[in-house]
Amino acid sequence: MLDKVFKYEDRLVQFAGECIFFCRTLPNDPAGRYYGDQILRSSGSAALNYGEAQGTTTSKDFIHKMSVVLKELKETKVAFKILKYGQIGDKNKLTFLLNEAEELAAISAKMILNKKLS
Numbered sequence: 001m002l003d004k005v006f007k008y009e010d011r012l013v014q015f016a017g018e019c020i021f022f023c024r025t026l027p028n029d030p031a032g033r034y035y036g037d038q039i040l041r042s043s044g045s046a047a048l049n050y051g052e053a054q055g056t057t058t059s060k061d062f063i064h065k066m067s068v069v070l071k072e073l074k075e076t077k078v079a080f081k082i083l084k085y086g087q088i089g090d091k092n093k094l095t096f097l098l099n100e101a102e103e104l105a106a107i108s109a110k111m112i113l114n115k116k117l118s
Helices: 008-024 030-054 059-085 091-117
Strands: none
């Protein structure tokens, strides 16, 4: 679908951008608006909080910000699962974004674990 990006920040930015494109295609009904707005907020928040995590000065602050990134990615993932269950949105794009949310969340969790162990 897209060229694979390996820099984590760039992946988060690309993910948030792809979520924007996806949400523009959702129906203009209560479900489409509600979950679209939620996906926009949580996917964008993950990218923005990662930017903040890079500026932290302590491990504790980094872990806290990365925990927010992880929480937002999990929230985005659940919203995609709900849309998938409700058969709302392009199935292929939804599957791609759901998988990307899961991969990004796994990377975030690993970054938190590595920082805790260091």
